Each structure stands twice: as C-alpha cells, then as structure tokens.
Amino acid sequence: MTARAVAVVDPGLLTLVQDLGRPGWAHVGVGRAGAADAAALRRANRAVGNDDGAAGLEVLLGGLRVRALAAVDVALAGAYVAVTVERAGGAVERDGARRVRLGAGDVLALGRPERGLRTYVAFAGGLAVEPVLGSRASDRLGGIGPAPVAAGDVLPVGPPPPGPPPAGLPPTWPADEPDAPADDQRDVPVLRVEIGPHAHWFTPRWPGVLCAPEGYVVAPSSDRVAVRLDGPQIPRTAQALGRELAPVGLVPGAVQVPPDGRPVVFGVDHPVTGGYPVLAVVRSSDLDLLAQVRPGDVVRLALALSTGR
Amino acid sequence: MTSVRVRRFGDAALLVELPDLAAVRRVDDALRAARATSPTDPPPLTGPSDEPSSRSRAFLVKSCRGTHDLASDARPGARAATERAVWAGVEDQVPAAESVLLRVRAGTDLRALARAVRQVAADALDSDDAPATDRPLVVLPVTYDGPDLDDVAAATGLTVDALVARHAAATYTVAFGGFMPGFAYLVGLDPALVVPRLATPRPRVPAGAVAIADRFTAVYPAATPGGWRLLGSCPTSLFDVARDEPALLTPGTRVRFEVAG
Numbered sequence: 001m002t003a004r005a006v007a008v009v010d011p012g013l014l015t016l017v018q019d020l021g022r023p024g025w026a027h028v029g030v031g032r033a034g035a036a037d038a039a040a041l042r043r044a045n046r047a048v049g050n051d052d053g054a055a056g057l058e059v060l061l062g063g064l065r066v067r068a069l070a071a072v073d074v075a076l077a078g079a080y081v082a083v084t085v086e087r088a089g090g091a092v093e094r095d096g097a098r099r100v101r102l103g104a105g106d107v108l109a110l111g112r113p114e115r116g117l118r119t120y121v122a123f124a125g126g127l128a129v130e131p132v133l134g135s136r137a138s139d140r141l142g143g144i145g146p147a148p149v150a151a152g153d154v155l156p157v158g159p160p161p162p163g164p165p166p167a168g169l170p171p172t173w174p175a176d177e178p179d180a181p182a183d184d185q186r187d188v189p190v191l192r193v194e195i196g197p198h199a200h201w202f203t204p205r206w207p208g209v210l211c212a213p214e215g216y217v218v219a220p221s222s223d224r225v226a227v228r229l230d231g232p233q234i235p236r237t238a239q240a241l242g243r244e245l246a247p248v249g250l251v252p253g254a255v256q257v258p259p260d261g262r263p264v265v266f267g268v269d270h271p272v273t274g275g276y277p278v279l280a281v282v283r284s285s286d287l288d289l290l291a292q293v294r295p296g297d298v299v300r301l302a303l304a305l306s307t308g309r
Numbered sequence: 310m311t312s313v314r315v316r317r318f319g320d321a322a323l324l325v326e327l328p329d330l331a332a333v334r335r336v337d338d339a340l341r342a343a344r345a346t347s348p349t350d351p352p353p354l355t356g357p358s359d360e361p362s363s364r365s366r367a368f369l370v371k372s373c374r375g376t377h378d379l380a381s382d383a384r385p386g387a388r389a390a391t392e393r394a395v396w397a398g399v400e401d402q403v404p405a406a407e408s409v410l411l412r413v414r415a416g417t418d419l420r421a422l423a424r425a426v427r428q429v430a431a432d433a434l435d436s437d438d439a440p441a442t443d444r445p446l447v448v449l450p451v452t453y454d455g456p457d458l459d460d461v462a463a464a465t466g467l468t469v470d471a472l473v474a475r476h477a478a479a480t481y482t483v484a485f486g487g488f489m490p491g492f493a494y495l496v497g498l499d500p501a502l503v504v505p506r507l508a509t510p511r512p513r514v515p516a517g518a519v520a521i522a523d524r525f526t527a528v529y530p531a532a533t534p535g536g537w538r539l540l541g542s543c544p545t546s547l548f549d550v551a552r553d554e555p556a557l558l559t560p561g562t563r564v565r566f567e568v569a570g
Contacts, residue, residue: 249410
C-alpha cells in the first residue's frame, strides 16, 4: 500500500501549509501565523473528521492541483471555488462539492473564486509535514515553518481519524455559510473595531473618518502580514504630530496608523512588535472576514463598544 | 501602591503600560513568575458579562474619551480563584520598550486578568529588591571588524580601540525581542556609544553582525536589511528551531561580549 500523501501538481498563485498557529514564542520574535481564516480551516477539518487544529492547505485565489498518492477524503471551505476531480481512469467530474473522496492517482483541481481570497483544503488525517516549534504553520514574515508548496512537493498525510466518516455534514457548500458561492446581494463587509490603546494620538473626530459609510478600499499591497487601506487619512492631534511611539507588542486586527494617516490592519503574519500608534483593534470574530477581503474590495469599519469582558 | 495602567488591546489581549525599560523588566519577570506558579487548569470560559450595566456604561464613557483604563473594580475574595485561574489563559507575553502585552486564549476573562495583572505589576514596582542578577549570563565572542567602526569612532570622538574596549566592557541585559526571530534588544550600552541609526538602511546585514543603534546593541540572528551600525561579527547561533529553547537571548538574559582573536 502506498503511503498516505498528496503530490502537488500546481500550487496556483500561492499555497501554504497552515494550522491554527504557533502561540507562545512572540517574546523571542516568532509570531503566531496560522490560517488567516481560522474558522474556514476548522470547518474543513471537521468535515473530514479531523481535529480543528490539523494542518491543511491555504490556497490564495484558487488554481491548486494536487494528486492523491493513496485514497484520502478531502474537504474544502473558505472562498468558494468550483472543484474538478480528474479520476485516475480518465473521467472528469465537475461540481460544487465540498467533500470529495479521492482514490489513488486522482487529481483534485480548484477553480478561481469569484469573491473571497483564501480557500482551505483539509485532508483526512491532516498534513503530516514536520512541525516547527509545535506547529506546522507557514510564517512568511519570520520564515518559520514549511516553505510555500511547490510543484512536485509530496506532502505526507497522517493516519485517517478514528471512527466512521462524519455523517450529517452537507456534501455541498450551504448557501448560508460564510464560504457560500458568490452572492451579488451581499453587503460590503463590515469589520467591527474596538477603540485601540493609542486612540488619544488622533483627533477626537477619528471615528467619523475611520468608520465613514464610504469605507476604505483594500490596497494591492495587502497580504498575510497586513491589509493596507486606501481612503481618508486619520489626522493626529497637534501634540502627537511628529511624535514617535516606543515599540509595542501587536495582535492580529490591530489598526495601526503611520504618520501618513493611512490605516493598516495587521493580519496573522503581523510583526510581533510595531512602532506606530494602534488606533483601533478588529474584533477577533471578524478576523476571518478580514482574511477574505481582496485588493480592490471596499470594507467598512464600525465602532463596537467593549463588551466589558 | 504604584498605579499601573492596564488597557484592553482588542478583545483578546491586555497592554500593561509602564514608564521605562527598568519597569518593563521587573513587571515582565513578575508576570512570567505569576503565570508559572498558577494552576494549569484550562481557563474558565465566561458567559455574558456579569458586570452591572452602570459600571459598563461608565467604562464605555471613559472609552470614548480615549482613556479607557479598565476600571479598578476589585471585589475582595469572591474572585480570587478566578484570578488565579486566568493566568492559564495567557498564551503570549511580549515585553517591549514601555509595555508588556498579554495575548490570551479566546474566552479568557479580561477583566479578571486585568485585576490580577495590576496587582502583580504594582507589587513588582513597589518591591525594594534589586533587579535579578541570577539570570543566565551568555558570553558572545566578537571579532570587531565591522564596516562602521571608523564612522562610529569619529562620531563618538573615541579611538577604535577605545570604542571596542567600551563595547566589550559592559554587561548587557535583553530588554525585549521583536524585529525577527531571535533578535534581542540589549540595554546597558555605554552612553558614550549612543549613535543614531544609518540614514539609509543597508539592503543586507549578514547573520552574526554585532551592531549598535540609539541606546541598544544587538546581534543579527540572520541576514536581513538593517539600519544599525555594524561593529563586528559573532559566530554563535542565536536562533535555532531545533533547540528546546530556540532563542539564545530571551528577555532578562544577561550578555557580555568578549573580544575574539
């Protein structure tokens, strides 16, 4: 019997191995990384019976093609893509399946998402690449963990999870899930933010600018490190002009405003410390939404008051 | 009792704001010790806040003015157990120049943690104990052959020999990390050696470069662009993921440089 593994035929634009990240090392300069849309990775893992934190593939803008070297169950979540299975016997199946059983030699091919950015592919048993500091996450800022996958890579897959395959999970992507197929009726994504630790560096009218109904446009330079926003500048107070902030620890979702006044929202590969004031912080529950905005998309920010917890 | 400001940093972190690096060192050590001695039970997953609405409102009003220090609302006794348990919710502790960030697991009670943090930090700052000197001492061999030696000597009015002697004479302390894996900002630099960064950073600083900038000195763990002034090179591996403790220089570690060759 062939070892459980998948071979990468085409990685598409950028495909990374990710799990739920690498906590506990920020004090020595190693960030957490992990799936940008963690909820999507969890959904994909659950659909094949994996633990939530099993490693899968984070596929940027589709285009991935992988060949199963042994039979394996696969599930997808996140940005919706059409899925094609090229059976080893030559037959080709096209559908919107989110769960697929691949036989040895079958090729799974992802189309391009019409909206959203990142699709997650989970393999029953999880990708069994060598963990680094307790995680298989690929940290592109710190250069820790697996390199981006390349054509020809063979990725080992762990033993299938015990118990029967999960029943009752819908085989297709339900229309009411965040990873639903494109829906033109959907509103502009709204990121809820709390007031950040350095909000007093900015003029008191900042909420009217940051949270204006027109929103901001996601800049092309956005990536896993940060989503950069084009739109109205956030002015500092007179006292804060020209002032420098001592380096301070960061979290994903921190909205940092450099002297040019253009907000930057940090993502999962954020530097562990930053040197510009943090005006606001995106709610943890909205980070998955942040992971799916594309350059050119409009996003709105909305002030969410602390729940006091 | 010294008052310590502890702010929310989003819904999954707290920021402890401190006056200077010495305070950061004390509070970072004390917080790490408190976490190490706390029960290892999983943190309590709290339900909806049980705070009275009037208190929440007061908190929100303060928030809108940008001074949202978490209200000091200790309730003696009743929450002591919770406060001990909340330490287990802390996943990352990140000291920096004037702050310590505590990043927590989802569901951790930030209010209870803030109370516990405020207490530990205040006790640490009020303590008369001298800063810990029993921290590990790492001695790093340095070949002082850096490309900026002459410029730094000229800027400081020292000879190159005097500059090297002063850099190698001090005992430094790791203040904090950041910038890249294994990078450590070392404090304790001779004030005569304080020079600004390069106006234009180098596109590539080699791994092992020993450098100074502002009041800090450091060794680059890997090649990277960088704007510090390069004094020499050190062959010691500062960061290796194959080691149990991948970073050689963790916050609080003491460091000396030894002239090699």
